[in-house]
Amino acid sequence: MAPSLLPTRDRIVSAAAKLFYSEGIRAVSVDAVAEKAGVTKRTLYYHFASKDDLIAAYLDMRDHPNLALFKRWFSETEGDVADKVRGVFYNLAGSARHPRWKGCGFLRTSAELANMPGHPAMKIGVAHKKRVEDWLYGVFEAAGLEPQARTLARQTILLLDGSFAVVLLHRDPSYMETAGEAAHSLIRLAGLLE
Template structure:
C-alpha cells in the first residue's frame, strides 16, 4: 500500500475503523489492520499497546463525530424539539439505506464483547451512549419538557432498539417509526406540563 502524508497512528486508526465496521472487531486480525494501513505489525504495536487498545481507540474516534452528526441533524430540522428529534431518526433511516451501512459500531461492539464488561472498548461504548443521552437530556431540559432524564432515556431506548431491529429486518422504516414514537413521547410529556 502506498505511503501517504497522513500520520501513521491516524492511518492505523482509519484502517482499523474501516475493517472493524465492515467485518466486526473480533474477526479482524492485527495483521489485517497493519496490512491495510501499510505498516508492520511492530509499528502498529508501537502506536497501540494491544488490539484491545486499538479497538477502544476506534470507538473513541467515532464518539465526537457521531454526537456532532446527531446535533447537526437536530439543528437542521425545522419545527419544535419533537420534530427535531424525529429528524435525527429520519436521518439515521437515510443512513441505514446505504448499502455499506452495518448499524451502530458501538452496539455491534457491545454484542461482540458482551461477556467482557470491563473491556476498554465496552467502556468507550458506554461513554458514547451516555454522552448522547446527556445531550438529549440537556436539550429537553432547555425546553423545560417534563422529566428530561427519563424522556432522554426513553428516546435512547427507541434509538438503540431501532438500530437492532433495522439490522435484523434490513428495513430502515423501523427507524422512522421509532422517531415517530419519540416525537409522540415528547409531545405527550410537553402537554402534561401545560
C-alpha cells in the same frame, strides 16, 4: 487529507475503523489492520499495546463525530423539539439505506464484547451512549420538559438503540422512522403534561 499523509497512528486507526465496522472486531486480525494501514505489525504494536487498545481507539474516534452528526441533524430539522428529534431518526434511516451501513459501531462492538464488561472499548461505548443521553436531556430541559427530561432522554435512547438493532435484523430502515414517530409522540405528550 490523503490516508498516506496521515500520521501513522491515525492511519492505523482509520484502517482499523474501516475493517472493524465492515467485518466486526473479532473477524479482523491485527495483520489485516497493519496491511490495510500500510505498516508493519511491529509498527502497529509500537502505537498500540494490544488489539484491545486498537479497538478502544476505533470507538473513541467515532465518539465526537457521531454526536456532532446527531446535533447537526437536530439543528437542521425545522420545527419544535419533538420534530427535531424525529428528524434525527429520519436522517439515521436515510443513512441505513446506504448499502455499506452496518448499524451502530458502539452497539456492534458491545455485542462482540458482551462477556468482557471491563474492556476499554466497553467503557468508551458506555461513555458515548451516556453523552448522547446527556445531550438529549439538555435538549429536553432547555425545551422546558422538566421533570420528565431525564426520562424522555432515556426513552429516546432506548428507541434509538432499539431501532439500530431491529433495522440490522430486518434490513428495513422504516423501523427507524417508526421509532422516530414514537419519540415524537412521547415528547409531545410530555409537553402536554406540563
